[in-house]
Amino acid sequence: MGKFFFGFFIFSTFVFLFADTPVKTNKNDIVGGIAITVNGDPITLYQIEQAQKDLKISKKKAIDMLIAQRIKAQEIKRLNINVDDSRIEEEIENIAKHNGMDRDNFVSALINQGINYGKYKDELKEQIQTQELLRNVLLSNVNTAGETEMREYYNKHKEEFSIPKEVETIRYVSKDPEALKKALGNPMMKISGVDRGEEKISLEALNPQVAQVFIKTDKNAFTPILNAGEGSYVSFFIKDKIGHIEVPFEQAKNFIAQKLVEGSQDRILDEYFEKIRVKAKINIIRE
Incomplete structure (x- = not known):
């Protein structure tokens, strides 16, 4: 069987920022010592070196990525974003359908391709949590979209609201x-x-x-x-x-707000996580 679709795509801007680097946490990992803490959560020298090796990136990029991972995990916890087994199973069934298979055949295909099913579920859970986190960020900006800005968009793009x-x-x-x-x-x-x-x-x-x-x-x-x-x-x-009809402004407001957010999605996400990082207590113990 050839390659097939294993999961869903998350905002491309943050594929690197939130890359799921394998971070081992057994006792031997602490041998190199704790290098950095992010709001009290440790990053070890071993994890930095492993990220550099696995992703073939510089030490600075490895540190930035690991800090971003800690911040993301802390935000997921703060916002109480929970993903239970039933949600994961539902997503696996959807992925299987997109690949033209039922769940059991899909799981068998994963195993046959050498993919650890337990690890796959853990990674899928993290993907869903990340998707929910980023959705929360964007929706909060939809709710604050200004009336004047939305009205200007409506007036400049009348053709979008003239429909059969x-x-x-x-x-x-x-x-x-x-x-x-x-x-x-x-x-x-x-x-x-x-x-x-x-x-x-x-x-x-x-x-x-x-x-x-x-x-x-x-x-x-x-x-x-x-x-x-x-x-x-x-x-x-x-x-x-x-x-031919025209959609009135009041009916179109939510759609316009989402369009405005989509158009500045990268900026919104950049600003959100930069603010969190600036406020985070990042303690560099050793380099």
Whole structure:
């Protein structure tokens, strides 16, 4: 079996910052002594050297990365971000589906490729915790987006809020994403496990984020495959777009706030973690 998708992607800006360096913590690791403490949490000389060796980076970058890891872990604890086994299992099932497998076959594939399943679950838990932490940071900025700034965006991007009143579609839905992909590639062929039917959708009743999917998809084309919930996936073939309406500002506010945050996501995250680092008690014991 070839390579396949093992997990979900987290904000690219922080892939290095929060890289999951294997940090061993058995008793022998303390031989080199504690080099740095971050709010009381230790970083040893051994961990710094191991990070340099594993990631082939300079000592300064290794130290910065390990400090960032400690700060991230402390923020996860402070915000009480808990990820239980049921959440991890749910994510594993979703990953398996994206790879066209059931859970058991996916786990077997991991083991066959020499991946330790227990370690995989631990790393997946950390990924989910990191995703939740970064989502909390961004959502807090959505809530503070200024009314004036949002109004300016609305007035400058009127075309984003001028939408068809309705779209006529053919809905393709399946619990098997691979079968759905096959159906989209062969729309005239009857594919087992894929149901389809005509549906007229009122965009006025949808929130702007969802409506944008139909707006950006051309006539005689398929929307991206969407998660329909309860283990189902769906895509819509756009037959026609009918009428014309403008989404009022009040209805569009949440969408605009999210757009503004997305546009400055890197800056927001940089500033957030830099503020925490500045306030952190970082004690350099030895170098």
